[in-house]
Amino acid sequence: MVFRPRRWLLAASISAIASSAFGAAAGAPLATLDRDGAWVSVEAYGPNVVHVTIAADKAEALKGPGYGILAANADHAAFRHSSGKDGDTFSSAALSLHVNPAPPPHVPSAMEKYFAPSLAPVGLQVRNADGQTILNMTGWDMAPTTVSGEKTYQVGASFAAPADEHYYGMGQNQESTGPLDLRGRVIDCQHWYEAPGGESVCVPFLVSSKGYGIIWDNPSPTRLQAAINGRTSLQSKVGERLSFFIVTGKTPEEIYSGYARVTGKTPIPPKAAFGLIQSKARYESQQEVLRVAKTYREKRYPLDIMVVDWFYWTRMGQLDIDPAQFPDPDGMNKQLHAMGMQSIISIWPRFETSGRYFNELDTKGYLLKDKDGKTVDGLPFRADRAGALIDATNPAARKWFWEHARDNILSHGFDYPWLDETEPDLVPDGYFYSIGSGDRYHNVFPLLHVEGVADGMRAWKPNKRRLILSRAAYLGSQRSGALFWSSDINPSWEALARQIPTGLNMTASGIAYWGNDIGGWQWLPQSTQATHAPLLDPSGARDTVGQNNDYPELFTRWFQYGTFLPTLRVHGDRKHTEIWEFGAPAEAILARYDRLRYQLIPYIYSLAKQTWDNGAPFMRPLWMDFPLDPNVADIGTQYMFGPAFLVAPVTAQGQTEKDVYLPAGSEWYDFWTNEKHAGGRWIKVAAPIDRIPVFVKAGSIVPLGAEIQSTASKQAIAEIRVYPGQDGEFALYDDDGVSYDYEQGKGALTRLQWNDATRSLSVNGADKELARSAQQLLKVAK
Numbered sequence: 001m002v003f004r005p006r007r008w009l010l011a012a013s014i015s016a017i018a019s020s021a022f023g024a025a026a027g028a029p030l031a032t033l034d035r036d037g038a039w040v041s042v043e044a045y046g047p048n049v050v051h052v053t054i055a056a057d058k059a060e061a062l063k064g065p066g067y068g069i070l071a072a073n074a075d076h077a078a079f080r081h082s083s084g085k086d087g088d089t090f091s092s093a094a095l096s097l098h099v100n101p102a103p104p105p106h107v108p109s110a111m112e113k114y115f116a117p118s119l120a121p122v123g124l125q126v127r128n129a130d131g132q133t134i135l136n137m138t139g140w141d142m143a144p145t146t147v148s149g150e151k152t153y154q155v156g157a158s159f160a161a162p163a164d165e166h167y168y169g170m171g172q173n174q175e176s177t178g179p180l181d182l183r184g185r186v187i188d189c190q191h192w193y194e195a196p197g198g199e200s201v202c203v204p205f206l207v208s209s210k211g212y213g214i215i216w217d218n219p220s221p222t223r224l225q226a227a228i229n230g231r232t233s234l235q236s237k238v239g240e241r242l243s244f245f246i247v248t249g250k251t252p253e254e255i256y257s258g259y260a261r262v263t264g265k266t267p268i269p270p271k272a273a274f275g276l277i278q279s280k281a282r283y284e285s286q287q288e289v290l291r292v293a294k295t296y297r298e299k300r301y302p303l304d305i306m307v308v309d310w311f312y313w314t315r316m317g318q319l320d321i322d323p324a325q326f327p328d329p330d331g332m333n334k335q336l337h338a339m340g341m342q343s344i345i346s347i348w349p350r351f352e353t354s355g356r357y358f359n360e361l362d363t364k365g366y367l368l369k370d371k372d373g374k375t376v377d378g379l380p381f382r383a384d385r386a387g388a389l390i391d392a393t394n395p396a397a398r399k400w401f402w403e404h405a406r407d408n409i410l411s412h413g414f415d416y417p418w419l420d421e422t423e424p425d426l427v428p429d430g431y432f433y434s435i436g437s438g439d440r441y442h443n444v445f446p447l448l449h450v451e452g453v454a455d456g457m458r459a460w461k462p463n464k465r466r467l468i469l470s471r472a473a474y475l476g477s478q479r480s481g482a483l484f485w486s487s488d489i490n491p492s493w494e495a496l497a498r499q500i501p502t503g504l505n506m507t508a509s510g511i512a513y514w515g516n517d518i519g520g521w522q523w524l525p526q527s528t529q530a531t532h533a534p535l536l537d538p539s540g541a542r543d544t545v546g547q548n549n550d551y552p553e554l555f556t557r558w559f560q561y562g563t564f565l566p567t568l569r570v571h572g573d574r575k576h577t578e579i580w581e582f583g584a585p586a587e588a589i590l591a592r593y594d595r596l597r598y599q600l601i602p603y604i605y606s607l608a609k610q611t612w613d614n615g616a617p618f619m620r621p622l623w624m625d626f627p628l629d630p631n632v633a634d635i636g637t638q639y640m641f642g643p644a645f646l647v648a649p650v651t652a653q654g655q656t657e658k659d660v661y662l663p664a665g666s667e668w669y670d671f672w673t674n675e676k677h678a679g680g681r682w683i684k685v686a687a688p689i690d691r692i693p694v695f696v697k698a699g700s701i702v703p704l705g706a707e708i709q710s711t712a713s714k715q716a717i718a719e720i721r722v723y724p725g726q727d728g729e730f731a732l733y734d735d736d737g738v739s740y741d742y743e744q745g746k747g748a749l750t751r752l753q754w755n756d757a758t759r760s761l762s763v764n765g766a767d768k769e770l771a772r773s774a775q776q777l778l779k780v781a782k
Contacts, residue, residue: 029041029042029043029051029053029062030042030043030044030076030079030081030090031081031088031090032058032061032062033088033099034058035099035101035102035120035121035122036102036103036120037056037120038054038055038056038102038119038120038121038122038140039054039055039056039057039058039060039061039062040052040053040054040061040099040122040124041053041054041061041062042088042090042097042099043074043076044074044075044076044078044079044090044092045073045074045075045245045258045261045262046073046075046078046258046261047078047079047092047093047094047095048092048094048095048247048248048249048254048255048258049245049246049247049248049258049261049262050079050090050095050097050126050245050246051065051074051217051243051244051245051262052097052124052242052243052244052245052246053241053242053243054122054140054157054241054242055240055241055242056119056120056142057240057241060240060241061241063241065217065243066217066218066219066243067219067441067444067447067448067474067475067476068217068219068263068444068447068474068475068476068477069215069217069245069262069263069475069476070261070262070263070264070476073261073262075261078092078093078094079091079092080092085101086100086101087099087100087101088101093129094128094129094248094249094254095126095127095128095129095246095248096126096127096131097124097125097126097246098124098125098126098127099122099123099124100122100123100124100125102120102121103121119140119141119142121139122137122139122140123136123137123138123139124136124137125137126212126246126248128211128212128248128250129248129250134208134210134211134212134248135159135208135210135212135214135246136159136160137157137158137159138158138159138160138231139157139158140155140156140157140158140242141154141155141156141157141158141235142154142155142239142240143155145237145238147237147238147437147439147440148371148429148430148431148432148437148438148439148440149371150238150436150437150440152238152239152240152440153238153239153240154235154236154237154238154239155218155235155236155238155239155240155241155242156233156234156235156236156242157233157234157235157242157244158231158232158233159231159232159233160230160231160232161183161226161227161228161230161231161232162210164209165183165208165209165210165227165232166181166182166183166208166209166623166633166634167181167182167183167206167207167208167209167224167226167227167232168180168181168182168206168207168208168209168504168505168508168621168623169182169203169205169206169207169213169505169508169509169510170182170187170189170202170203170204170205170206170224170505170509171189171200171201171202171203171204171205171473171505171506171509171511172199172200172201172203172473172484172486172502172505172506172509172514173187173195173197173200173502173505174195174197174198174199174200174486174489174498174499174502175195175196175197175498176197176498176501176502176636177494177497177498177501178497178500178501178636178637179501179634179636180501180504180505180621180623180633180634180635180636181633181634182206182224182226182505183226183227184226184227184228185224185226186223186224186225186226186228187223187224187226188200188221188222188223189202189203189204189216189221189222189223189224189443190202190221190222190442190443191423191424191442191443191445191446191472192423193423193425193427193487193488197498198486198487198488198489198490198495198498198502199423199471199472199486199487199488199489201423201446201472201473201484201487201506202221202222202442202443202474203473203474203475203477203506203509203510203511204216204217204218204222204234204443204475205259205475205508205509205510206224206234207255207508207509209623209627209633211248211249211250211255212246212247212248212249212255213246213247213255213258213259214234214244214245214246214247215244215245215246215247215259215262215263215475216234216236216244217243217244217245217475218236218238218239218243219440219441219442219443219444219474220236220237220238220239220439220440220441220442220443221236221237221439221442221443222234222235222236222237222443223235223236237439237442238437238439238440239440245262247259247262252616252620252624253614253615253616255616256510256614256615256616256617257614257615257616259510259615260510260614260615263475263476263478263479263510264476264478264479265478265479265612265615266478266479266510266512266513266611266612266615267465267466267479267481267612267743268465268605268608268609268611268612268735268742269465269467269481269483269513269608270342270464270465270467270737270738271601271605271711271737271738272304272305272342272467272710272711272712272737273304273305273467273483273513273567274304274566274567274568274601274604274605274608274711275302275303275304275305275568275597275598275601275710275711276301276302276303276304276305276568276569276570276594276597276598277304277305277307277344277567277568277569277570278292278293278296278303278305278306278307278569278570278577278578279306279307279309279344279517279569279570279571279577280307280309280570280571280572280574280576280577280578281309281310281521281571281572281573282308282309282310282311282312283306283307283308283309284325285325285326286325286326286327286328286329286332289306289308289332289336290332290335290336292306292578293306293335293336293339293341294339295578295580296578297339297709299580299591300709301579301580301591301594301595302594302595302597302598302707302708302709302710303341303709303710304340304341304342304710304711304712305341305342305343305344305415305416306336306341306342306343306344307343307344307345307346307418307569307571308326308343308344308345308346308414309346309418309571310346310348310420312325312326312345312346315352315354315355315356316348316350316351316352316355316386316387317348317350317351317352317355317356317357317358317387317388318355318356318357319347319357319404319405319408319409320408320409321408321409321412329412329413329414330412330413332413333412333413333414333415334413337413339710340709340710340712340713341710341712342415342416343413343414343415343416344414344415344416344417344418344467344469345409345410345414345416345417345418346417346418346420346469347405347409347417347418347419347420348420348421349389349390349392349401349419349421349422349424349449350386350387350388350389350390350421350425350426351367351387351388351389351390352386352387352388353377353386353387353388357404358388361388361390361397361400362375362388364396364397364400365391365394365434366390366391366394366396366397366400367388367389367390367391367397368388368389368390368391368426368428368431368432368433368438369391369431369432370430370431370432371430371431371432375388376388376389376426376431378426379426379427387426388426389424389426389428390449391433391434392445392448392449392452393433393434393435393441393444393445393448394433394434394435395452397434398448398449398452399452399456401449401452401453402452402453402455402456403456405417405453406456406460415467416466416467416468416469417453417457417468417469418468418469419449419450419453419468419469419470419471419482420469420471421471422445422446422449422450422470422471422472423445423446423471423472424445424446424449424472428441428442428445429442443474444474445472446470446471446472446473446474446477447473447474447475447476447477447480450468450470450477450480450482451476451477451479451480453468454466454468454480454481454482457481462740463739463740463741464738464739465481465738465739465740466480466481467481467482467483468480468481468482468483469482469483469485470482470483470484471484471485471487472484472487473511475510477511478510478511478512478513482513483513483514483515483566483567483569484506484511484513484514484515485514485515485516485517485567485569486499486502486503486506486514486515486516486517487521488517488521488522489516489517489520489521489522490520490521490522491519491520491521491522491524491525491551491554491572491574492520492554493554493651493652493653495520496520496554496557496558496561496649496651497637497651497652499516499561500561500636500637500638500639500649500651501636501637503515503516503565503619503639504619504620504621504636504639505621505636507566507617507619507620508617508620508621508624510615510617511617512566512611512615512616512617512618512619513566513567514565514566514567514619515562515565515566515567515568515569516562516565517569517570517571517572518555518558518559518562518568518569518570518571518572519554519555519558519559519570519571519572519574519577520554520558520572521571521572521573522573523573523574524545524546524548524551524572524573524574525548526546526547526548527546527547527548528548528549528550528551530549530550530653530654531653531654532550532653532654533654534549534550534552534553534653534654535550535553535654535656535689536552536553536556536582536583536585536586536589536689537552537583537585538550538551538552538583539583540583540584540585541581541582541583541586543575543576543581544574544575544576544581544582545574545582550653550654551582552582552583552585552586553586553653553654553689554653555582555586555590556582556586556589556590556689557649557650557651557689557692559579559590559593559594560589560593560649560650560691560692561647561649561650561692563593563594563596563597563600564619564641564645564647564649564694565619565641566604566617566618566619568597579591579594589689589690592690595707598705598707598708598715599704599705599707599718600704600705601705601711601715602703602704602705602715602717602732602734603642603644603702603703603704603730604618604642605733605734605737606703606730606731606732606733606734607642608733609731609733609742609747609749610731612742618641618642619639619640619641620639620640621635621636621639621640622635622638622639622640622646622661622663624640625640625643625663626663626664626665628664628665629663629664629665629680631661631663631664631680632661632663635661637649637651638660638661638693643697643700643730644696644697644700644701644702644723645671645694645695645696645697645702646660646662646663646668646694646695646696646697647692647693647694648660648685648692648693648694648695649692650687650692650693655687656686656687656688656689657684657685657686657687658684658685658687658693659682659683659684659685660682660683660684660685660693660695661681661682662677662678662679662680662681662682662683662695663679663680664679664680665679665680666679666697666698666699666725666726667679667697667698667725668695668696668697668698669695669696669698669723669781670685670693670694670695671694671695671696672691672694674781674782676698676725676781677695696721696723696781697723698723698724698725698726699723699724699725699726699727699728699754699756700721700722700723700728700730701720701721701722701723701728701729701730701752701753701754701761702720702721702722702723702730703717703719703720703721703730703732703752704717704718704719704720704721705717705718706718711737717732717767717770717777718777719777719779720752720761720774720777720778720779721779721780721781722754722761722778722779722780722781723780723781724754724756724759724780724781725756726756727753727754727755727756727757728753728754728756729751729752729753729754730751730752731749731750731751731752732749732750732751732752732765732767732770733747733748733749733750734747734748734767735747735748747766748765748766748767749765749766750763750764750765750766750767750770750771751763751764751765752774759780761774761775761778
């Protein structure tokens with residue numbers, strides 16, 4: 001056996017590219033290189049993104065990208081290609097990708113005859129704009145395997161793992177109660193409802209502290225081994241090639257802008273999404289829904305959305321509304337709208353065999369099938385999961401589902417759908433979608449199912465923004481207008497602690513709108529093992545908590561945390577979930593935080609505009625804003641909420657003080673007391689039950705809104721808080737909160753600027769009234 005020298009072939013000489021299950025490439029790649037039989041295809045998606053495809057079969061290397069990727073956004077204009085004895089280099093002002101040459105031919109040794117890999121070696125390096133090597137791929141692999149009767153490969157790549165590199169993202173994994181860094185961990189990136197710590201969701205975007213991210217383009221179950229024995233590897237269960245994108249950037253905004261070019265922009269949700277969303281499993285009648293809504297108004301506690309959860313139907317898959325429970329859903333929604341509220345209703349993707357649509361869907365082939373082509377009815381190991389799954393990979397099935405959901409349910413005045421079970425709960429492994437095996441496409445269901453409904457909603461009401469609750473996500477899911485949450489978590493202190501690092505890695509994966517069920521979803525035990533006396537008296541909440549004496553305290557701490565989440569949604573499988581049902585002491589605190597949330601809406605909504613502009617999340621781990629502080633790399637117990645707020649939720653029962661790290665490079669103000677602290681150190685912070693530690697970065701400008709009952713009312717700016725210590729600015733944004741006009745640049749942008757030397761605030765832009773009244777509204781922290 002003799003190893004031959006490498007060859008390369010310019011893509012311009014390729015006359016045609018065959019279409020595949022992934023679809024045809026949007027255009028010719030920059031080049032396709034032959035590395036002694038290993039084919040390497042390179043294309044670009046703007047100056048800071050390169051797409052690399054590696055395969056033993058040239059046709060596989062030339063196939064277009066997979067699901068979730070916007071192939072039409074490929075753009076090679078910024079790059080130049082040079083070739084020489086040392087390999088091939090693709091350069092732009094933002095990055096340089098170098099693909100090593102094939103090794104020179106040689107006679108293999110006896111050892112190599114037995115142990116040399118059968119694949120031709122491929123190595124590549126990526127350098128950033130400053131010429132620093134930030135990524136070094138050292139190898140790739142394709143191991144033959146058979147999955148669901150199909151001969152295929154297990155595919156993967158290995159990268160060098162410097163000692164000072166940290167890793168984040170890869171979707172939702174709830175196994176940590178505090179540490180954030182994925183370094184040293186093994187992450188199974190797959191949708192798994194019953195993961196031990198809580199549901200896992202695969203969004204295979206790995207972000208490095210070195211200033212790059214890897215978008216792993218494979219929807220089969222994928223394992224990350226992060227910096228173990230000096231290497232980081234990604235390995236997928238099914239595939240005939242490697243396909244991955246490398247995104248570089250000096251700032252998170254640059255990285256996430258690149259991610260948005262590859263997978264889609266994150267739209268601005270309707271403004272109501274940032275108010276309080278009230279849910280329960282379940283409101284049993286329209287009378288109960290209206291009673292709760294009216295009580296919020298009578299108590300003058302702000303509320304924007306009421307949610308109707310499952311079993312409002314007569315049978316799973318009937319796609320109907322039980323008239324015994326909801327005799328007049330149109331009238332109910334009219335009353336909610338009259339109170340300045342909107343509604344969400346849960347719509348499930350499963351169909352019982354005895355339901356009115358099963359035979360039609362079965363005959364048309366619109367349901368998940370087994371190897372014999374028979375529709376799969378439920379899971380053999382969970383009796384509560386009867387019913388067949390709509391095959392969202394089939395465009396005709398997606399269209400059918402949307403049209404029936406629209407005509408049978410949403411047309412009764414409901415504003416938005418909740419698409420539950422989108423992982424899906426009916427695990428597809430060993431079964432078959434229309435596009436192929438559930439093993440090969442394990443993670444793609446939530447993207448296609450939610451996007452099918454999202455596209456339908458936009459066509460149905462072309463200038464009313466979409467909002468969809470979704471329990472899972474994949475690459476590109478952020479573009480659908482969905483709000484994601486961490487699934488059916490426990491109502492426990494441990495589950496609360498898991499939410500903080502879980503959410504921070506999910507938002508780092510490009511999913512900016514993430515939240516959780518405030519209070520936990522699962523059934524509430526009627527006793528606890530609390531070791532401290534409850535900080536809130538439970539005696540007035542027995543109808544809700546039974547003998548779970550510390551639950552009012554837990555719910556209150558959870559709501560305080562939720563106030564500083566992208567979305568604030570109360571939910572749970574208990575008799576009551578409304579904020580007045582946890583005893584009078586808790587109610588007073590919860591009402592205060594509910595009002596604070598609405599004060600913060602001008603600030604939060606402006607952050608949503610920034611996310612639309614650059615793709616970066618506004619709930620984010622500390623390392624994004626303080627990359628020069630090595631102490632923040634693994635902190636998953638606190639986070640930044642926009643550029644101003646550092647939030648450190650209380651996650652332990654009986655806790656009344658907390659150690660908080662204030663990052664270096666800034667001074668910090670206690671949000672509650674205005675006490676000023678130096679950064680770069682840990683401090684012990686008082687955390688009585690009515691307060692969680694929140695700090696504001698020096699130089700921040702925080703606009704606070706006037707009191708409103710919902711976002712249906714126009715909200716004036718009631719106060720402009722400035723936290724001095726350095727110059728600062730804030731881009732205040734507002735629009736109608738409902739339409740897509742912002743996509744055409746319509747909306748009011750007002751720039752607030754603080755000059756710390758002169759201690760003066762200037763206001764320029766669309767809001768002329770704010771400019772006139774700014775000095776009266778200004779409050780400078782002391």
